[in-house]
Amino acid sequence: MKVVLIGIGQAGGKLTQKLVEFDANMNFNAIKGALAVNSARTDLQSLDLDTVLVGQERVKGHGVGGDNELGAEVMQSDAGEVMSALDGRITAEGEAIFVVAGLGGGTGSGGAPVLVHELQRIYEMPVYALGVLPGRGEGSMYQANAGRSLKTVVREADATLLIDNDAWHETGQSVGEAFDAINQQIAQRVGILLASGEAIEGVGESVVDSSEVINTLRAGDIAALGYASAGASEESGENINTVTSNTRQAILSNLSVPKATDADSALLVVAGDADRIPRKGVEKARKWLEGETGSLQVRGGDFPLDSDRLASLILLGGVERSPRMKEFMERAKEANQQEERNEDPAEMFQNDELDNLF
Helix, strand or coil, X not given: CCEEEEEEHHHHHXXXXXXXXXXXXXXXXXXXXXEEEECEHHHHHCCCCEEEECCHHHHCCECCCCCHHHHHHHHHHCHHHHHHHHCCCCCCXXXXXXXXXXXXXXXXXXXXXXXXXXXXXXXXXXXEEEEEECCHHHCHHHHHHHHHHHHHHHHHCCEEEEEEHHHCCCCCCCHHHHHHHHHHHHHHHHHHHHHCCCCCCCCCCCECCHHHHHHHHCCCCEEEEXXXXXXXXXXXXXXXXXXXXXXXXXXXXXXXXXXXXXXXXXXXXXXXXXXXXXXXXXXXXXXXXXXXXXXXXXXXXXEECCCCEEEEEEEEECCCCCHHHHHHHHHHHHHHHHHHHCCCHHHHHHCCHHHXXX
């Protein structure tokens, strides 16, 4: 699946960098272009990507200080500059655009919905958001920002693939270590998803292609991604339990939005040596996935890779009804109320100004 990535804000830029590095290290060649956009000059200087600094007239390269209304305004003002930087990067070869952002900060949460809206006006290909939800310990302003940003970006994007920071934050890790580890895991999962169906050496019996990814994402507003892997026997018949066990673990323990198993659609990708992938195992795992998600739109296929391990990668579409999402939106609502009581700049959430900016 040939894509162009646009990282917005500090978190979006860092995650885009990890995705580009993973794609290059694996020789997948799925990412055809990448751009980082921010209102803070220092955040852009640390990236090995082409960059665009927005909001120079308003914030002088110092960032928006977590104010996502201001983040939306500077992105709206400089959207033309961002679009100019994309000239030549988005070609007929591309199949989708991903806008990558942390939804708790100012530039990412405010700017991502604006940019998605602008891209939708210009390009015919799908425009997706890859959004990272702040963890519980990241402060009320970040929760409030993410709640409003999520509602807005879901409305604008063709689908929003969500990553919940709380899903992978291990006890004892510093904030920096946690974010770096999370970005690495996201890059692996999303990188394999994007590369599925590309011209990788080895031929599977039922190779996934990009249309299956697009059709799965078409089913709903919010999507989630699960992943698990294990060592595999050289004989495919001995790997049936490996595939089914990986699939269960990917959904029940390693989902990017935990407990979001009630889905409208699903895609199961079994990655590994083509000779080690058991057809019976793939079919059993797909049937189990139908029962677990309650969806009749469950696709499945292979992704041949030179590896002595087998992995199950699962994309779920339409998980917005999950308990985790309801829990997060309640948390964001409470955080918004707290910010209003504190008379914080985030009190802009008491109205619809961000929604009406564009």
